[in-house]
Amino acid sequence: MNFDHHNHNTNNKKITYPLSKHIRDTVYLTWTQILNVRTGWVWYFLLSSFIPMLTLFFLFLVLGYQIKWAIYVVTGNVVFAVVLGSLNTLAEQMGWMKQNRFFEHYAALPISKISLIIALVIRCTLFSFPAMIAVLIIGKLLFKLPIVLHPILILVFTLSGFALSGIGAFIGITSTNSNRANIATRVVFPILVFTAPVMIPLENLPVILKYTSIALPTTYIANAFRAALSGNLSPKFWMDMGIILLYTLVSLYLVARKFDWRVD
Amino acid sequence: MRQPVYKINHLTKIYKTGNILANDDISLEIKQGEIFGIFGPNGAGKTTLVRQMAGLIKPSSGSIYLNGIDVIQNPKAIPHYTAYFAQAPWILWSLKVWETIFFTGIFRGLSKKNAKEQTEKLLIELGLSEIRNRLMQTISGGQSKMLGIAAALIGNRPILILDEPTNELDPINRVKIWNLFSKLCRDNQVTIILVTHNVLEAEQVVDRVIIVDKGKIIANGTPGELKSRVDDRVRIEIKFKQDTPFDPHDFLKSFENCKKLKADKWQIFIPKNQVSSVYDRIINKINIKNLDDFRLMTTTLEDVYIQMGGKNIDEFRSS
Secondary structure (H helix, E strand, O other): OOOOOOOOOOOOOOOOOOHHHHHHHHHHHHHHHHHOOOOOHHHHHHHHHHHHHHHHHHHHHHHOOOOOOHHHHHHHHHHHHHHHHHHHHHHHHHHHHHHOOOHHHHHOOOOOHHHHHHHHHHHHHHHHHHHHHHHHHHHHHHHOOOOOOOOHHHHHHHHHHHHHHHHHHHHHHHOOOHHHHHHHHHHHHHHHHHOOOOOOOHHHOOHHHHHHHHHOHHHHHHHHHHHHHHOOOOHHHHHHHHHHHHHHHHHHHHHHHHOOOOEO | OOOEEEEEEEEEEEEOOOOEEEEEEEEEEEEOOOEEEEEOOOOOOHHHHHHHHOOOEOOOEEEEEEOOEEOOOOHHHHHHHEEEEOOOOOOOOOOEHHHHHHHHHHHOOOOHHHHHHHHHHHHHHOOOHHHOOOEHHHOOHHHHHHHHHHHHHOOOOOEEEEEOOOOOOOHHHHHHHHHHHHHHHHHHOOEEEEEOOOHHHHOOOOOEEEEEEOOEEEEEEOHHHHHHHOOOOEEEEEEEOOOOOOOOHHHHHOOOOEEEEEOOEEEEEEOHHHHHHHHHHHHHHOOHHHEEEEEEEOOOHHHHHHHHOOOOHHHHHHO
């Protein structure tokens, strides 16, 4: 073996990695994350899809298929699935990794924090896909919705997963352990799903929620889903997508700034 | 003259949670190509020390220089020189054994081809070929340790920081690992920083040692230097056969520092200059066929460890 004793930076300049290394590391880190779920992906699917599907069936049995806000019920439950599959999962996982010092494994390697965070976000988003699609298809069938499966849905799915995973990562790294992350997600979850126009139209929300929901990403995610499913890609749709992208970037920036995998 | 790779000055670590003083004013130098042992009782602060050296914990005060780089200011530099073997369990439980080694190599900057080649070589060298396709969650503790060592070795880092690498290993694998460490230092000038409780075995390979207790270095030197600082008497252990007709009690009690350890086992401490005469006396008096075991032992690094830890070896060994 060839052990190179002085092959790297030997001055005190801070090490910065080129973009190509970030991309390479992110690709391989994502790949290891995906491989690591090879024995548990069914659980991910069940975790993300069980409650939204149950809600769909419940509403269908109680109200029948001709309910007034069927599009809201279906897209709302898709958002429900994304929140569970990405935000909740990642928050709890990062809290658990922090608690068990699992970040040491990565901190001891010459990779950047942001590569790892992006890999985790991609993994959670990817594993939310099956639940999102399942909820959408079952919702369409139950409520006989004339929805359009436009290819833009993939972009909406991806960006929504990224934005909510980013928030999940932020909750995870700011929680000292998985229990606290779990409690935080239990608080955040109903706020995101029930105080925004996700399940019911904005005009039917109480006045105060009409204002507070402006700050919630799920407002824009649900809007984008509804627009994409009805094939109405108006400028408002793109504005909603822009805001979701902004949530993604801001949450990832905050995570990268706040996340310190070294113990203090 | 060998270059120092690590220079640590007045390093102190106080954990904020619980206000625990884990390392207290530690200063040391580690030279290129040496095997540097860090010994000490549980909770002494050994792991905290190496985790700071690996850049995983921020020190409260003091400095750490790695190849001249202030790594407290620039912790990202550390993984370019070091490979760290942690006590903590693996996180990627569903990766296969070979994948774990391979991806570690990739993250250390190896090309895919090179990572594959090195992975294959390490799987063979560390006897992991048969379990190469097993998931991490299905392998034993000892196999997991061997895998950790393989992952530390891939990428040819010139400094290995190994926290209890031989725990849970069977004797054959332990010998394999100690030989491997010696070879790496001898042939490749690799520096190995080793935390271990296997003091007797590590004594065969370490060049220099520190003993840490309650966060402080209480001894620092070569094994020879440390051994000369403590009790330099020779210990004789005699074990009689169970059906021996000989009653050794009165005879052995005539030695000044003799203790009965068990019904059939005795221990005598004697000064080095009396070894020959005492040995002759014992062998002449006790017929060798009455003996089940007879051992003559000089001070070991383990004795140093015990004595530096404030324990009396006579009492400790006979307790």
